[in-house]
Amino acid sequence: MPRSLLQKIVPQRILATATSVLAAATLGLAVVAVDTVTAPPAPARAASSVGGQITRDEVLNRARWWIDQYGAIYSQYQSDQKPDQDGHPYRPDCSGFVSMAWHLPKSGGGDRSTRTLDTFGDTRTFDNLGDLLPGDAILGVEYGHVALFEKWVDSSRTQMWVYEEYKENLEGRRVVKSRSWYEAENFKGVRYNKIIDGVRGTANIYGVLADGRLTFTAVDAATGDRIRGASRSDASLPFTPRTMATLDYNTILFTSTANELWRVDIGTNLDTVTFRTPTRLADSGWSHDLLTYDGSGHLYGIADGVLRRYTVNVAKPEITDITGYVSIDEGFGALKTLTATGPDWLLGTTSDGRLRSYRVDGVDNWTGSDLRESTWQVFTNLVSPGGGVYFGHKPTSMNHYVDLNPYDFSGGDISGTGETDPSGWSQVLISAQPGTVS
Template sequence: MAAMALAGTGVSALDIVDSAAAQAAGARPNFQLPFACDDVWRMSTYPGHDDYDIDMFATTGTTAGRPILASAAGTVAYAGYDSGAGNYVKLNHGGGWESLYLHMVSTPAVSTGQQVGQGQLLGRVGTTGNSSGEHLHHEQRRDGAKVESYFNGAPSGITTDGSPSGEPKSPEVRAVSANCGNILVYGVLADGRLTYSEIESGTGRRLKTVLSEEPLGFTPKALATLNYNTLLVTSTAGDLHRVNIITNKTGVAFEKPSRIKVGGWTHTQLSYDGHGSLYGINSVGELLRYDVTSTKPTGDNIVNGTRIGGGFVLKTMTTTGQDWILGTTADGRLLSYKINGAGSWSSGELKDSTWQGMTHLVSPGAGTYFGRTGTGGLFRYTDRNPYDGSGGDLFGLGAVDDSGWTQALLSAVPFNS
């Protein structure tokens, strides 16, 4: 809702342009959805709402009281109360960019002048001020003017409220939060040595890559990352190994791999969804799911092997969320699957071509995808809603690196691990 005027001034606190923001706008900050990692929120507007204003509602659980997080790092330009905005926060991100968070349930958790990082708690969702129900009203501004909000490099899709011309307002959009921190990727080189890379969330800039001095000691076939310091790797002999990472600061050091399953692990693809399920595709195209009951599993902690179905002839495969997988085919299709159980799944074709050049597919979740090409380039994508089975909201965000990714296997640390 629009803010009321400040007493005696005729000017809304929301409309005061800070001197630091009143300059030629710089590059757009790497805004993320202002909610917890992997949360799905509904974004909408209505006639008279002022085009780029967005109201946000949770799609699961209650909206009231949910944490509101900073979309990008910045300085608190204002934290307080206004009769229209209620309890609200305005952040100055520099370069003429601001973001606003209205109708918080109580006094903001930050103070005017405070420096905040991306993902820092600002307050909680409420309905204070000129508001008729619990929601977050969010805006992004460039040189003091409202603009279409972007999240994780993708446009929100909210651009018009349908007034006063009577044109249709922007349709409701659902989006998943990638306000999750940096992306962490493990790999295995052709000589069996491990690599560890960090990629900055939002920008896609590779921050570092380090590698191990020693090889694994067996010939790896498929790789899944359980968490920051635990990998599962199959061998060409059909065994499953657990690799405990000791450090990945300036190099990768690991304990001697433990063989936790002997024989039968002929998976050509392997990925962990971050929610307790390990998925694999074996040499005859069967998709299998296992329950992982420990963060440092032995063979007894990888149980309930379930055959989901056959015909999963995928060139690449990764998990993108709880019981969701993503894969490419030899003819270039990008496919998404929701796994329900044995013999039960639904699928959607996100792209019908052009992905045949991808030799690896990696995702930490939250709609963030990476594809590696045969020439060693790593490219970044965002899917505004990875759980809708549609590619209409899939956006390419450019290259992390044009070349240099020579690993034989790649796997990301799941955001929710």
């Protein structure tokens, strides 16, 4: 007997403005003009968890917040610990500062020291300081100091911006240092093994207005802010769309309320969206309520509660190029939205507010889990351009989320910036081009 949607649930795993002026005489300091860094407000909770994966952007945001919050402090005593945004205390010295920025757990009841920062197996050292990336550390065990690397000042990588807690430079927390000085004092690079690159890429989102006109909006996947759009078409679709799935930048599949399958080829999506005469691929048999494309050859749809999968063999398919139809399983009727987060990975929301993730391996062979148990029923559409980025569409607005690991069946590492675009999203359907974000 086919298993229902709820029988395969995997238990959810619970998973500042730096305004200091550069001091003229500090450790290995090369004085240049100071640029200002605006620190974001402290979030209600960190996107990462203690000892978990953390993006390079969050590492730097935590460092900026600490500097803005506490200013000129330095102490090696545990009794002088200060809390981070989540209330976890860290010692306000150089190694405590880096431990805080990386969101490290305590070791032996306290923060790591410069002698132990790289000895717990969750970091790795490297000699070439030219390989430093944002959020890495520069550690001098013999010198007894560690700093957090932000970025290079110049393309030759001779000067670098760093954040640090340093007793000899209480007024300077974000400073420019010389790479050659660090090398002369035998400093090494240290990389936290659980640090990951932040979100990069653009979400290309197509939509349909109530009158059948198409829209296009380009969105910064890291922030949820619009880059361009929404461009609109002058012409309306010659059918009433029920579902849509974007195959690539200029190809969209639609099902209609008459159970037809259509292909729409986009001509341009700059100031105005234009499209060629739509191609009707099938006259009947496409009664899908939801449709999505995984960017890797598989088209998924739900009809009468059954999850179906098709193989799309070419970029602009005719009906003969959509093959391999299989029914994965019954019991998917509870989903009100559907999107793909990667090859054969699906994400959807239910009417009772759950956010669910699925990995599909074949017929009657899939795994699903609740990532969140409530509040997601407010979204009329859910789309993902990849990279763990999710956009929740309300009738007139858009919310933005980032999942640090979209393939771990856990919602504990999902962070949301809330409503990033409060107007201009009046589309009845939206769909994102898959695989444009990493």
